[in-house]
Amino acid sequence: MQAREMVEQYPAVTLDSDAFESGRLIADQRLAGLVVTDESGRPRYVLGSSQVVSFMVPTYVQADPALAGVINERLADEAAARLSGTPVRDVLPEAPAELAVVDADATVIELAAAMARTDRPLAAVVDGKDLLGVVTASRLLELAFTGERG
């Protein structure tokens, strides 16, 4: 089994996409994360869902998590809505993960090693310069542990 046989189509957003719409995309489709491309469509970052969740966390709370407790419930409930109008580039985590990229002929182990090393539940699969799609950790586990291809 090679990566080319495992790829899934996956929605991508750009650095200029609206952060609220991007969060809603992953929420609606219950995606494992988000692929962020640059203007030319080349993948730049792969964000896991825990990083997309961090879009909602104000900078001062990220610096001092204890401050999360001072935000009341009503304001917290509006945290997602307040992202409307903000581009993704402004809410990216400070050190977005290294992009996991594998070749089309990568094996299960090569894919697993790339995900383990970058600690992200997504890897991009390329054939030369072309992006074929992504493989999610869920898909890889399904193929490896159950043998199911659906």
Place this chain on the structure above:
Amino acid sequence: MQAREMVEQYPAVTLDSDAFESGRLIADQRLAGLVVTDESGRPRYVLGSSQVVSFMVPTYVQADPALAGVINERLADEAAARLSGTPVRDVLPEAPAELAVVDADATVIELAAAMARTDRPLAAVVDGKDLLGVVTASRLLELAFTGERG
């Protein structure tokens, strides 16, 4: 909205559970990760799917990812099956993530901050000493970005 209203029931495995069966559990149910408890049922680790994927990666490949390329496709395809009979404690990542734990009255922001800080797509919700359940990043995003509770 408080964490107690957001909890989901979630299957847990123990440190002594079979690593293959544990991987199949998350694969079958397409879970975001795995809760690992100790003998007394207390959650010890929360592993994201990229860490469960790493169960399949031999130690020498984790130390030197370039070695993933020397394992041929047929052997790689059998990586999951070879975990049968191995306990989860033997394939845990070297530095399993800090456990994200929040109180039952935690807000959306407190949950998001806990997931962002630990960089895991799951947080355990406790009421005093009792484990109420977990909240996944997917569920949190769904509630925060779409307002849907189903």
